[in-house]
Amino acid sequence: MEDLAIMYHYVQTPKWRGIVPLDPIDFELQIEWVTKHFEVVDPTDLGKQRSSKPFCVLTFDDATKDQYEVAFQILSRKGLPAYFTVMSGPFVERKVPIFHLIHAALSFFSDEQIWDELNNRYDVKDVPEKCQIYSYETSLFRRYNKYALNFHLSEQESREFLEEKVLSIFHSFENFIDSYYINENEFIKMRQAGMTLGVHATHHRPFSGDARAFFDSEIEPCRQFMREKLGVEAKWYTPAFGGGNQAERMMKELRGILENHGFVGAFTTKPGLNSGLDSFWLNRYDCISLPPRSEFPWK
Ligand SMILES: [Zn+2]
Structure with missing residues (x-):
């Protein structure tokens, strides 16, 4: 070998x-x-x-x-x-995997802003005590966000939330996909x-x-x-x-x-x-x- x-x-x-x-x-x-x-x-x-x-x-x-x-x-x-x-x-x-939508959204918005918006829209009060798998992330809000988007919300809820964030930057889905992928x-x-x-x-x-x-x-x-x-x-x-x-x-x-x-x-x-x-x-x-x-x- x-x-x-x-x-x-x-x-x-x-x-x-x-x-x-x-x-x-x-x-x-x-x-x-x-x-x-x-x-x-x-x-x-x-x-x-x-x-x-x-x-x-x-x-x-x-x-x-x-x-x-x-x-x-x-x-x-x-x-x-x-x-x-x-x-x-x-x-x-025109469907981007959730983990790439998360990478993109967390790149363009602050962790605090995403966490605030998640709180305004969904019941995420259990997330802070459940998110230990992301303890390697130094920012608390980032831990909360990753746990909420990957595990707490349904795939449909995460997708809706993230697609909306990404669209506010890239304006169209075509534009986002062309910028993000080969x-x-x-x-x-x-x-x-x-x-x-x-x-x-x-x-x-x-x-x-x-x-x-x-x-x-x-x-x-x-x-x-x-x-x-x-x-x-x-x-x-x-x-x-x-x-x-x-x-x-x-x-x-x-x-x-x-x-x-x-x-x-x-x-x-x-x-x-x-x-x-x-x-x-x-x-x-x-x-x-x-x-x-x-x-x-x-x-
Ligand atoms: Zn892969």
């Missing part, structure tokens, strides 16, 4: 308060470290004969705009391949530049426990979108939330269905190295657990 896969989400200067991105300077330093120790390849090349160095695949989840504007530009300049994933729901149904033209440019595009999700739901139904609702519609709009026949898959609570079951029960539909492999959120394409489900290290942000974890 010596090949590395790295998982990236946002790569941008920390201009938004809702998220903890990897700074572009750290991204460049990481790429320097990677190219010193590994040969950067696209996922399919994991199956080829190694030269002197082990392989590294750079993988990007969620297709947020910064990945096109920052990471893709840096990688193109250096002539390095990478693997980016598509989430089709926002384009096809769009069709940009994906096509990335494909033409040699990047590998794979399936992330339709709606970004965790594995449901029913492999067939999950494939039909979360994987196939995204693949169809990629075929029709991007001209790509997707062969790689990255499950949303790494599959979620039922990740182990997902790995057992979904693999055969994916292989029958021509998928070659998939990237999990389980940390660890890989050995070529010996395993269908490949391990990944999060970018912040590697240099320059952290020590090399396995040496």
Whole structure:
């Protein structure tokens, strides 16, 4: 086991308060470290004969705009391949997953303001004593807001509240989606530049426990979108939330269905190295657990 896969989400200067991105300077330093120790390849090349160095695949989840504007530009300049994933729901149904709406809303409004508005509209008096899972957040109001929006309100209530906040900044949903995500033209440019595009999700739901139904609702519609709009026949898959609570079951029960539909492999959120394409489900290290942000974890 010596090949590395790295998982990236946002790569941008920390201009938004809702998220903890990897700074572009750290991204460049990481790429320097990677190219010193590994040969950067696209996922399919994991199956080829190694030269002197082990392989590294750079993988990007969620297709947020910064990945096109920052990471893709840096990688193109250096002539390095990478693997980016598509989430089709926002384009096809104009529906943005709740966790992205939260990132966006918490970026543009103060925690106090959001908490005040939640209090005016909903019964959230139990939230302060229940929100311990967010104790890593230093701001109290941020803890309350995250708990209220993720767990206390119904999905419908959270969605209504958050969409209204986001619309007050971006004016139209189309405008928000185009600002927040890599769009069709940009994906096509990335494909033409040699990047590998794979399936992330339709709606970004965790594995449901029913492999067939999950494939039909979360994987196939995204693949169809990629075929029709991007001209790509997707062969790689990255499950949303790494599959979620039922990740182990997902790995057992979904693999055969994916292989029958021509998928070659998939990237999990389980940390660890890989050995070529010996395993269908490949391990990944999060970018912040590697240099320059952290020590090399396995040496
Ligand atoms: Zn994701």
